[in-house]
Amino acid sequence: MTPDTNSLQEFHWLANMVETVDVGLVVLDLDYRVQVWNGFMENHSGMTASQVHNQNLFDVIPALPEPWLRRKLETTTRLNIRTFTSWEQRPWVFQFGNPRPVTGTAEYMYQNMTISPLSGPDGQVQKLSLMIYDVTDLAASKQALTLAEKELAQLRGRS
Amino acid sequence: MSLRILICDDSSLARKQMARALPDTLDAEISFAENGRSALSLLRGNEWDLLFLDLNMPELDGYGVLEAIQQEDLPVMTVVVSADIQPQARERVTKLGALAFIRKPTDPERIADLLNDYGIYRPTDAASARLTAPLHRDEAAPSRPGFHAAIQELANVAMGQASDLLARLLNAFVKLPVPKVDRLARSELYMAIAAADEKDKYSGVCQGFTGAGIAGEALLLFSDAQLKDMSALVGYGSEDETAAVEALMDLSGMLFGAFINSFGEQLNLTFGLAHPTLLGQHQKISDLLRYHRSQPEELLCIEIRYEIEGRNVSCDLLIVLTERSLQHLEQHLHYLME
Numbered sequence: 335m336t337p338d339t340n341s342l343q344e345f346h347w348l349a350n351m352v353e354t355v356d357v358g359l360v361v362l363d364l365d366y367r368v369q370v371w372n373g374f375m376e377n378h379s380g381m382t383a384s385q386v387h388n389q390n391l392f393d394v395i396p397a398l399p400e401p402w403l404r405r406k407l408e409t410t411t412r413l414n415i416r417t418f419t420s421w422e423q424r425p426w427v428f429q430f431g432n433p434r435p436v437t438g439t440a441e442y443m444y445q446n447m448t449i450s451p452l453s454g455p456d457g458q459v460q461k462l463s464l465m466i467y468d469v470t471d472l473a474a475s476k477q478a479l480t481l482a483e484k485e486l487a488q489l490r491g492r493s
Numbered sequence: 494m495s496l497r498i499l500i501c502d503d504s505s506l507a508r509k510q511m512a513r514a515l516p517d518t519l520d521a522e523i524s525f526a527e528n529g530r531s532a533l534s535l536l537r538g539n540e541w542d543l544l545f546l547d548l549n550m551p552e553l554d555g556y557g558v559l560e561a562i563q564q565e566d567l568p569v570m571t572v573v574v575s576a577d578i579q580p581q582a583r584e585r586v587t588k589l590g591a592l593a594f595i596r597k598p599t600d601p602e603r604i605a606d607l608l609n610d611y612g613i614y615r616p617t618d619a620a621s622a623r624l625t626a627p628l629h630r631d632e633a634a635p636s637r638p639g640f641h642a643a644i645q646e647l648a649n650v651a652m653g654q655a656s657d658l659l660a661r662l663l664n665a666f667v668k669l670p671v672p673k674v675d676r677l678a679r680s681e682l683y684m685a686i687a688a689a690d691e692k693d694k695y696s697g698v699c700q701g702f703t704g705a706g707i708a709g710e711a712l713l714l715f716s717d718a719q720l721k722d723m724s725a726l727v728g729y730g731s732e733d734e735t736a737a738v739e740a741l742m743d744l745s746g747m748l749f750g751a752f753i754n755s756f757g758e759q760l761n762l763t764f765g766l767a768h769p770t771l772l773g774q775h776q777k778i779s780d781l782l783r784y785h786r787s788q789p790e791e792l793l794c795i796e797i798r799y800e801i802e803g804r805n806v807s808c809d810l811l812i813v814l815t816e817r818s819l820q821h822l823e824q825h826l827h828y829l830m831e
Contacts, residue, residue, distance in 0.1 A: 356768055377704040377765035433701040433767035436682070436710040436792065436813045471770065 358428070358445075358466030361452070364411060366391045366404075369461060378430040378443070397429050410449045411459050417449040421473050433468055444473035496521040496613065497540065501532035501558070502547035502574070503671065505639075506646040506829065507597065511545050511574060514599040519614055529553025533561050541569045543613070546591070548575040548582065549649065549669050559589035572607065574599055576653030577669050579660040597650045598759060641674045643826050648672040648795045648812070651755035655748045655810070656799060662747065663726050666802040673796040682792065682813070696720050696737065697772035698745035702753050704764040706821035709814035711753060712772070713745040722806045738771065745769055748799075748810055756812070760825040790816045 352359055353373040361370035368391055371383040379395070386394045392403075402424070410417045419427065421444040428445065432438040446469050452461040498521050502508045508525050515521065526532035530553045536544070544562075548555035555573060562571060573586045576597040583594045593607055608614035649672055656667040697714040715723060720737050727743060729736035746769065757764045795812040814822065 354765075356765075373763075373765050380706045431703070431708055431815075431817075433703065434699060434710055434770065435701065435708050435815045436679075437699050437712070437770075437772065438701075468767065 356468065358464070358468075360391070360464040360466070362391055362407070362462045362464070364460070364462070366407065368394060370463075374466070375428075378433075379428065395428065398427065399424065403427065406449055407462055410451050410462055414451050414453070414459055416451070419447045419449075421446055421469050425473070427464075428466060432470055434470070438470060439474050439478075440470055443468050444470045496542045498523045498543045498545070499526060499532060499535055499541050499569075500524070500545045501526040501529065501550075501555075502545075503528055503550040504547075504642060504646040504649065506643045507547060507574075507649075510597075510646075510829075511599050514601040514604045516601070516605050516608070516614055519608070529555065529558040532558055536562065536567050536569060537565070544569045544571045545574050546571055548573060548577050548586070549671055551671060556585065556589065559586060559591060563590050570611070576650040578653050578657045579667060581660065581666045597653065640823060640826070643829060644793070644795065644822075645672055645674045647756055647759050647826075648674065648797070650759060651752045652797050652810075654755040655751035658747050658751050659744070659799065659801075663801060663804075665726075665804060668800040668802050670798050670800075673794075675794050675796070676791050677794055679790050679792060682794070696741060698741050698769050699772055700745065700749050700769040701767035702749075702764040703767075704757065705762050705825070707762070707764070707814065707818040707825075709812060709818060711745075711749040712809075712811040712813065713741070713748060714772075714809045714811070715741070719806055719808060722804065723808065726801070726804060726806060741771070742769065744808070752810065752812065759829075760822075762825060792816065793819060793822075 352370075355372070356374060358374045358378070359370060359372040360368060360375060363369055367388050368386045369388075371381075371386050376382050381394065392398055392400050406417050406419065409415075426442055426445045427447050428443075430443040430445075432440050432443055446467040448465040448467075450463045450465070451459040452463055454460040496519065498515070500508050500511045500523060502511065512523055512525075515523070524535065526535055528550045532544070532546070533553065535541075546555045546558055555575070559571065559573075561567075562569065571591045572593045572595060573591045574595045574597060575582065575586075578596045586594055592611070595603055595607070605614065652669060652672055656669055660667045694717045695714050696717060697712055699710050699712045701708070701710050703709075720740065723744065724730065724737050724740035727740045729739045749766070749769070753764050753766065793814040793816075795814075797810040797812075798807055799810060800807040
């Protein structure tokens with residue numbers, strides 16, 4: 335096998351992994367046009383990568399919290415640092431259904447998000463990547479725990 | 494003289510797919526039977542050249558038909574067309590005199606090759622055949638199959654793929670039922686597990702899947718006694734608690750993966766799978782499903798009970814689709830049902 339076919343194969347595996355990983359992966363250019371939209375995003379949004387390619391993210395998903403997200407994206411670009419958001423500050427960024435629509439307790443998918451600046455060889459930020467983590471189970475159990483603690487405290491107060 | 498062909502399958506979609514898989518230019522008269530019993534009475538009453546026979550059917554299954562054909566020495570060549578693709582199923586029908594075994598969904602090329610092998614049809618004759626003898630289809634040709642019937646047949650094929658893996662893993666024969674397809678309210682979900690005894694404790698795994706607007710969840714449920722036996726069968730031992738979890742995760746991964754892949758493939762879709770979740774062990778069924786949200790939503794539920802022959806072990810596989818998925822599903826089914 336020549337080095338060329340090797341790297342081509344490697345690209346194929348990596349692309350396959352990006353497609354099937356259970357994390358939402360989006361790459362935006364600096365005008366917020368969608369460059370990458372992986373299988374997770376396709377499956378949960380119902381929109382295919384070819385439908386959204388090169389479209390403005392806010393046109394594609396009008397339900398996004400636009401001013402809030404723009405600010406995060408701008409900060410990431412300007413400061414060249416990663417930005418994190420938690421389901422506790424905002425339950426979801428993309429409004430997707432619960433990944434367990436039958437046995438799950440929540441209606442929507444709770445999400446953590448990481449925005450990463452992607453730099454070119456010159457160190458300049460060229461693209462932005464969004465990683466969307468499904469934390470529905472974590473959020474549900476934390477909420478159940480909080481509720482139980484509250485009930486317990488009430489019982490203690492009564493006795 | 495044209496060929497007399499009988500297609501016997503309980504699914505109208507499968508009968509249709511089978512008839513459609515025959516070469517366009519084949520000079521044949523095609524009749525249909527909905528179960529083994531009516532196939533046999535047709536076989537006894539007339540002369541037939543070729544029988545395409547399903548295995549899993551109510552009334553009288555394919556094995557029963559093959560036995561009767563053998564006993565009564567009925568003059569027909571039988572090709573088994575089945576979703577049950579376990580090696581043992583193939584062996585059994587071959588012993589019972591079947592000429593060939595074709596897996597569902599039927600592939601037109603495979604059928605053409607088969608007919609060619611037995612000298613029944615030559616593609617090269619096609620052009621002249623088309624001129625002289627168009628394909629006859631009798632009046633009993635299946636009408637457009639309903640939504641449930643179509644789902645049932647998709648499930649049937651997917652179930653066959655999954656149980657083939659199960660049979661190989663356990664080195665046993667898996668008895669396949671006809672999948673049950675039902676609409677039911679969220680609150681009735683646990684009742685879908687018809688045979689579940691309220692007193693029995695259950696363990697389960699669930700895994701969400703989604704794609705192209707279709708979303709649902711697969712559930713695998715074992716009673717505790719069954720899980721012990723299954724865990725021993727898979728080779729993890731029956732005493733250890735973690736062994737039971739290992740067995741549950743292995744089996745669910747295999748059954749869900751094979752079922753959902755095959756279900757998607759037939760619709761020309763790829764579904765994304767979320768991480769599987771253990772549904773709490775040793776609980777009553779009603780507790781296992783206690784948390785389902787209370788919205789008045791009607792779900793589509795496909796229920797399959799797998800039984801391992803001679804081992805007294807069974808498990809329930811449930812595939813539950815959300816109400817919102819159904820319109821998308823219908824669109825994707827459209828081309829299959831036409």
